[in-house]
Amino acid sequence: MYFVIEISMSCSGVTPATSFAVVAGYHNGVRLRANVPRLGVRKRLVMTGGTSGIGRRVVERLLIEQPQWTIVILARPSPRADELQASSHPKRLTLIDTDLASLSSTDRACDEVLRRLDLQGIDALALNAGVQIVSDNASSVDGIELSFAVNFLAHFLIVERLKWHMRTAGRIVTTSSEVHDPDAFCLMGIGRARWQDPIALADPVRSQDHIASIVDRGEARYCASKLLNIMHARHLAHELPTIGVVAFNPSVVPGTKIARDRNWLQRLGWRHVMPPFAPILPGARSLEHSSSDLLWLLTEADVQSMSGNYVDGREVQSGSKESRDWVKIARAMEVGRTLISKRLHANEFAPTQD
Ligand SMILES: NC(=O)c1ccc[n+]([C@@H]2O[C@H](COP(=O)([O-])OP(=O)(O)OC[C@H]3O[C@@H](n4cnc5c(N)ncnc54)[C@H](OP(=O)(O)O)[C@@H]3O)[C@@H](O)[C@H]2O)c1
Secondary structure: OEEEEEEEEOOOOOOOOEEEEEEEEEEOOEEEEEEEEOOOOOEEEEEEOOOOHHHHHHHHHHHHHOOOEEEEEEEOOOHHHHHHHHOOOOOOEEEEEOOOOOHHHHHHHHHHHHHHOOOOOEEEEEEOOOOOOOOOOOEOOOOOEHHHHHHHHHHHHHHHHHHHHEEEEEEEEEEOOHHHOOOOOOOOOOOOOOOOOHHHHOOOOOOOOOOOOHHHHHHHHHHHHHHHHHHHHHHHHHHOOOOEEEEEEOOEOOOOOOOOOOOHHHHHHHHHHOHHHOOOOOOEOOHHHHHHHHHHHHHOOOHHHHOOOEEEOOEEEOOOOHHHOHHHHHHHHHHHHHHHHHHHHHHHHOOOOO
């Protein structure tokens, strides 16, 4: 009788994954055993927002717990990025220099991802990077309102460049938030957005300009970008029926760096006071909890069966009424495409300064 057992071997996530099928059995009463390299099990995650907070924890866990995965992170240079790279084997983790606040930087990073892809393609794409700017009318390198540019437009471009390289049954998970919905409870009392045409949302002055307070306006811009994330996921689910695309709500997760643009007292509370209480605060989740949910969506969940949905933790929810408005969704996608082609085109032909 012959039998096959599959095992994975790796050393604490710091060496390249080696996976073997152990084939064993008996022949003429002699036990035979062979380790056969198991082909085709390698998986690849491409992600943004892997250097800090929720995404960082996902990366750390994936490196340790699932040796068949290799990770490519699109990240800007920082001590966090250096530390992450130094702590893992270069064959398991690649960081590609990317400023999501620049379309040309993001575009170049996608070229680099494609250059490094072999025939295997991408199993999971995590669009997790995010900023919440509450101190001024900040704009990207391309002159686009910063939360719109980083949270939505850069991710839109990444998907446009990489979507045909997704493996069949692959998955795209974009990190959104409950604050996309004006009626949803949010522990932090974040001010919500009013719908504007996405051309106005992309404008650093006109975006949410009915709001006088710069803090409230910044919060509303953030909420609008998180609505666009869900609209993007719904659109992609229709466009790409062979893969699964969802928008993920991590809930309120204190302790991350998302509050970096707040005043010192708020940063202190967010970083150091709130985290121990997260498991018991209504509407909050611990970093461990939310990163487990995101890891599950990226590696285990049947995302195809949820495709096009807004997923709160691990539970499919309807999302706001606006997030299901197909006229607004189509308009948001049209504006995304137009802005990218105009800005990238403009940059390509802009005179260079020596
Ligand atoms: N924490 C929450 O309560 C909460 C709630 C709902 C939704 N979310 C969403 O969850 C996601 C992760 O947030 P988090 O709380 O983990 O925040 P975080 O700790 O601030 O992480 C944000 C990530 O985005 C990256 N990023 C920001 N701007 C970038 C740029 N221009 N170029 C490249 N990378 C950039 C950061 O890179 P650097 O390390 O270089 O800064 C970092 O890796 C975000 O999409 C956020 O909107 C968070």
